[in-house]
Amino acid sequence: MGNRTAEQDLVVELARAAVDATAPDELALFDDTSAAFLRRPVGPEHLTREGKADGPLTFGVDVWVPVVSIAALGAAQSVLIFLGAEIKSALREESSSTIRAWVKRLLARFQPSDRQEAAPVAVPRLTPEQLATVRQRAYEQALAFKMPPAKAEIMADAIVGRLSLPDAGE
Known part of the structure; x- marks a missing residue:
């Protein structure tokens, strides 16, 4: 985990679930790949037409x-x-301290237990509509990275599945 932010931990956790479901042979290099990605994020424009890395x-x-x-x-x-x-939209009327506590609780779901802090704010589940939007967004992004549609679907399903898991305390 190192010096990653809670947001970066969540990105890595969701991506790991997607890689595990889509290309488990890449898991051996996943920690190094994610560390490099977080230092210098790349987009689909860094892949050649053949899907090989460029730049x-x-x-x-x-x-x-x-x-x-x-x-x-x-x-x-x-x-x-x-x-x-979505969080900003849903909590637009809430106080900023409530929003920070809510976001912290959401992100804490994906951090190791030794870093979690007890937060009294309940994190509502994502609605079916939100999960459908998350799935579509993940699918489209995977396609942008030149993933075949079948792999993009598996990747999107894995991300939604990971987000659908209950908190450890539930």
């Missing part, structure tokens, strides 16, 4: 790059941006 991913040499992991990290990051907007 900052290749470092000037011809190496194998875990493209599914990078697509999963990009999809998870996109989902987190959507969820942040």
